[in-house]
Amino acid sequence: MNLINVLKKRRVKNPPIWIMRQAGRYLPEFRKLKKKSKGFINMIYNPKIASDITLQPIKRFGFDAAIIFSDILIIPDSLGQDLTYEEGKGPILKEMTIDQMIKSFSIDKNNKKLSLVYKAIKETKKKINRNISLIGFVGAPLTVSFFMFDNKKEKKYFKILAFFKKNKKKTTQLFRLLEKATAEHAIGQINAGAEVIQIFDTWANTAKKKDLEVFSIKPIKRICSLIKKKKPNTPIIVFPRNVGTRYAEYIYKHIDCISVGEDITNKEIKKIQQKKPIQGNLPPKALLDGGKKLESEVKKVLNRFSGGPFIFNLSHGIMPKTPIKNVKRLVEIIRNYKNEV
Numbered sequence: 001m002n003l004i005n006v007l008k009k010r011r012v013k014n015p016p017i018w019i020m021r022q023a024g025r026y027l028p029e030f031r032k033l034k035k036k037s038k039g040f041i042n043m044i045y046n047p048k049i050a051s052d053i054t055l056q057p058i059k060r061f062g063f064d065a066a067i068i069f070s071d072i073l074i075i076p077d078s079l080g081q082d083l084t085y086e087e088g089k090g091p092i093l094k095e096m097t098i099d100q101m102i103k104s105f106s107i108d109k110n111n112k113k114l115s116l117v118y119k120a121i122k123e124t125k126k127k128i129n130r131n132i133s134l135i136g137f138v139g140a141p142l143t144v145s146f147f148m149f150d151n152k153k154e155k156k157y158f159k160i161l162a163f164f165k166k167n168k169k170k171t172t173q174l175f176r177l178l179e180k181a182t183a184e185h186a187i188g189q190i191n192a193g194a195e196v197i198q199i200f201d202t203w204a205n206t207a208k209k210k211d212l213e214v215f216s217i218k219p220i221k222r223i224c225s226l227i228k229k230k231k232p233n234t235p236i237i238v239f240p241r242n243v244g245t246r247y248a249e250y251i252y253k254h255i256d257c258i259s260v261g262e263d264i265t266n267k268e269i270k271k272i273q274q275k276k277p278i279q280g281n282l283p284p285k286a287l288l289d290g291g292k293k294l295e296s297e298v299k300k301v302l303n304r305f306s307g308g309p310f311i312f313n314l315s316h317g318i319m320p321k322t323p324i325k326n327v328k329r330l331v332e333i334i335r336n337y338k339n340e341v
Helices: 003-008 028-037 041-043 049-061 075-078 098-104 110-129 141-149 155-168 168-192 209-228 244-250 266-272 284-287 289-306 324-335
Strands: 066-067 083-086 088-092 133-139 196-201 236-240 257-259 276-283 312-316
Touching: 003 196, 003 236, 003 312, 028 041, 028 049, 041 049, 041 083, 041 088, 049 066, 049 110, 049 324, 075 083, 075 110, 083 196, 088 098, 098 168, 110 133, 110 168, 133 141, 133 168, 141 155, 141 196, 155 168, 155 209, 155 284, 168 196, 168 209, 168 236, 196 284, 209 236, 209 244, 236 244, 244 257, 244 266, 257 312, 266 276, 276 284, 276 289, 284 289, 284 324, 289 312, 289 324
Parallel strands: 066 133, 133 196, 196 236, 236 257, 257 276, 276 312
Antiparallel strands: 083 088
16 A cells, blocks of 8 residues: 555555556557457446456556546546547547536436446446555636536637636636535545545646636635535545645645656755655656656655655656566565665
């Protein structure tokens, strides 16, 4: 339980390791199962398949944590914004206006869909070694809402944010609904057996200055408060990607760890580690390239974060064409590293 020990600020011999998107396209067994499953939706909503995918990287690499195979967009799907999948385009949400969302969204609408995720967690829990932590996850309202309004996948997130600022009352209504649904889904995953929750705010860096506080920091803190009210002992990791000098602003009594991107400054690292464990932040490109560059980059990360409690991860998801041998080498380096902290 190395991961839990770090999250509880206990001493460990070497840093625990898991990587974002570790159950995914870079694995030949994943690609084989995807072809057999006939699409992404069939994979996330089939408990046995989702569980099998979750365990694939654990069997191959022996990571310290498994993260349930799912998607952040199942929250809008469960609320009433139908999720479909198109090959080459990925997951797509039904086009809806903010008025339609506020009027028709219901937390009780499609709990059957969420229950399939909980079944996958229970299935995984039966098969997983007790020393391996099981992570559940959710998306932060800002990132999820960008996908909700970007049906054509044009990534016009600044335009969407401007719309939110112009329509404050409706946006607040929508965000509060998303916060409640997100917290309830996290609690559902914990009840099913998830030992840790990670909150992804992949597009947090779209919000600048005061907007970051309004649309990312405060909603995440409210979600964490709702989760901790019912599950006070479950650690929560927050990943606000690429927020530069503002990672420390996410420090909060109900947040147990901050996951960081490559843009983290040494000053921010020190600020966070004085209060909380930190997670990160090897560039996915370094893992893709492998060789001596990988070794030097891994050692650089280890040296930067060795001053406090630390979980080794990437700065974002693993790239699809990453060679298996590079991931094996990464784990080998970490296992041979001794953390004196």
